[in-house]
Amino acid sequence: xxxxxxxxxxxxxxxxxxxxxxxxxxxxxxxxxxxxxxxxxxxxxxxxxxxxxxxxxxxxxxxxxxxxxxxxxxxxxxxxxxxxxxxxxxxxxxxxxxxxxxxxxxxxxxxxxxxxxxxxxxxxxxxxxxxxxxxxxxxxxxxxxxxxxxxxxxxxxxxxxxxxxxxxxxxxxxxxxxxxxxxxxxxxxxxxxxxxxxxxxxxxxxxxxxxxxxxxxxxxxxxxxxxxxxxxxxxxxxxxxxxxxxxxxxxxxxxxxxxxxxxxxxxxxxxxxxxxxxxxxxxxxxxxxxxxxxxxxxxxxxxxxxxxxxxxxxxxxxxxxxxxxxxxxxxxxxxxxxxxxxxxxxxxxxxxxxxxxxxxxxxxxxxxxxxxxxxxxxxxxxxxxxxxx
Numbered sequence: 111x112x113x114x115x116x117x118x119x120x121x122x123x124x125x126x127x128x129x130x131x132x133x134x135x136x137x138x139x140x141x142x143x144x145x146x147x148x149x150x151x152x153x154x155x156x157x158x159x160x161x162x163x164x165x166x167x168x169x170x171x172x173x174x175x176x177x178x179x180x181x182x183x184x185x186x187x188x189x190x191x192x193x194x195x196x197x198x199x200x201x202x203x204x205x206x207x208x209x210x211x212x213x214x215x216x217x218x219x220x221x222x223x224x225x226x227x228x229x230x231x232x233x234x235x236x237x238x239x240x241x242x243x244x245x246x247x248x249x250x251x252x253x254x255x256x257x258x259x260x261x262x263x264x265x266x267x268x269x270x271x272x273x274x275x276x277x278x279x280x281x282x283x284x285x286x287x288x289x290x291x292x293x294x295x296x297x298x299x300x301x302x303x304x305x306x307x308x309x310x311x312x313x314x315x316x317x318x319x320x321x322x323x324x325x326x327x328x329x330x331x332x333x334x335x336x337x338x339x340x341x342x343x344x345x346x347x348x349x350x351x352x353x354x355x356x357x358x359x360x361x362x363x364x365x366x367x368x369x370x371x372x373x374x375x376x377x378x379x380x381x382x383x384x385x386x387x388x389x390x391x392x393x394x395x396x397x398x399x400x401x402x403x404x405x406x407x408x409x410x411x412x413x414x415x416x417x418x419x420x421x422x423x424x425x426x427x428x429x430x431x432x433x434x435x436x437x438x439x440x441x442x443x444x445x446x447x448x449x450x451x452x453x454x455x456x457x458x459x460x461x462x463x464x465x466x467x468x469x470x471x472x473x474x475x476x477x478x479x480x481x482x483x484x485x486x487x488x489x490x491x492x493x494x495x496x497x498x499x
Contacts, residue, residue: 111147112138120149132156135163136174143377144168152176155495159183160190162494164197167412169399170376180494197380197410202487204452207440208248209483221250222438223301226431227292227322228308228334229256230315231282234264236308236334239424239472240431241271244304246479247435247450251301255292257283285314289321296322302329302442304434306336307427315339320346329354329442333430341366347390354442358430360397380410393444395433395451397426403451405444413448414493415455415486417462417470424472429454456491457482 112120120137123130130153135141138150144165153176158166160182166175213220224244228237237254244252254271257278274295276288284292296303305322309315316339323332323346330352332340337359340347344367347355357367365372368386375382379402387394387404396402399418403411429450436450437443457475460482461467467474475482485491 112149117149120151124149124152129154130176132176134158135165139165139171139174141165144171145377146171146174150174155179157181160185160187162199164380167199167400167414168376168379172399177495178493196384196408197412199493200411200413200415200448200452201492202452202490204445204448205456205483206487207445208436208449208453209487218250221248223251223253223299224249224431224434224438225296225301225303226252226254226307226434227284227303227305228254228427229260230284230308230310230312231257231260231263233308233310234260235424236427238264238268238271239427240304240307240333240434242268242473242476243428243431243433244435244438245270245431246476247432247437248439249435250438252431252435253295255295257281257288283310283312283315284318286317286321289318289325292318292322293325296326296328300328302331302434302437304331304333304430306332306334307430309335309339311335311338316342323347323352324349325351327351327353329356329434329437331356331358331430331434333358333426337363337367344369347392354393356393356395356433356447358395358397358426358433360426364394364396380412384408384410393447395429395447397429401451401455403444403448409444411448411451413451413455415452415459415491417455417458419462419467419470420455420458422469422471425454428472428475453479453483453486456486459491460485 132153136151136153138147141163152174155177156175157179226237226240241252241254252271253274255274258275259278259280259282261275319336319339361372383402383404387406388408391406393405401413433447433450437446440446458470461470
């Protein structure tokens with residue numbers, strides 16, 4: 111921690127009522143972790159050079175940075191890259207491919223089908239949000255597989271969605287014996303699946319989830335209650351046969367999934383996620399402010415889009431569907447996932463900036479998805495401010 115004269119100067123700066131500009135980083139701020147020392151300058155604006163520091167993306171200490179400006183000062187970027195960059199920040203470059211026009215000969219069969227496995231009595235909305243997210247992302251067809259007695263309780267007015275009732279003998283949730291039927295349906299057509307939204311946390315449902323994860327070979331997005339199931343039986347993940355698995359935990363789900371307190375995780379988010387992805391050979395989207403995405407090769411991306419207005423139920427369901435939809439249209443690769451992540455946050459930014467929304471609900475996002483995408487690209491939307499016109 112700063113001592114002596116430096117400590118006195120920092121405290122004096124923080125006591126002033128004027129605007130504070132920090133150059134490079136605020137004094138007392140850890141550029142790697144983002145954790146401030148005591149004391150640390152609370153800047154109104156920070157001007158940093160060439161590339162943002164990792165610590166700038168720690169959401170828990172953003173108030174020390176203020177508005178962030180990145181300025182090029184002529185460093186040799188080619189030489190910097192030779193050192194092996196493993197951490198990246200997403201930008202509008204991540205979504206440019208999403209506005210590429212479709213082939214004029216394309217039809218719904220040109221793009222993969224997404225199957226959403228979700229729902230239980232009392233949680234029927236989640237898989238519908240995921241299904242609509244998949245369509246917005248670019249899926250050719252979307253089928254929602256839901257327990258029959260749960261499906262009967264909803265108005266099937268999402269006209270584009272196909273529904274596959276799975277016989278649940280009136281219990282309202284999936285059981286292990288339903289797995290064979292669901293796997294047969296999944297294998298009928300080449301595609302990918304989202305599993306988890308609204309499934310519930312019955313032990314019998316967890317056993318059903320384990321069977322799907324162990325036996326489904328297509329790309330798979332694992333969300334919500336499927337993550338809770340994995341946290342109760344972590345070795346199942348090692349038995350998965352899919353070569354492209356994306357886990358989408360929020361902080362509490364990550365804590366349960368890893369067995370590590372999030373208070374510890376948040377201090378070393380990038381390094382923790384890198385290790386987890388490499389060890390388990392999976393891709394993980396760690397949701398929240400400045401969400402992180404990691405892959406089995408140890409690369410990490412931080413997403414600067416998104417807004418506190420999204421802190422409500424259903425956002426993760428829509429996002430898991432959106433990820434699957436972009437994969438269905440653009441291909442099974444990290445670039446597809448990254449595009450969906452940036453785009454999802456951009457939708458909320460669009461609504462907050464252009465419509466003064468205080469709260470953005472998941473179903474709001476689907477209505478303006480394309481508008482937000484074009485707006486972001488047109489305005490080169492960025493977390494970083496431009497210091498010069």
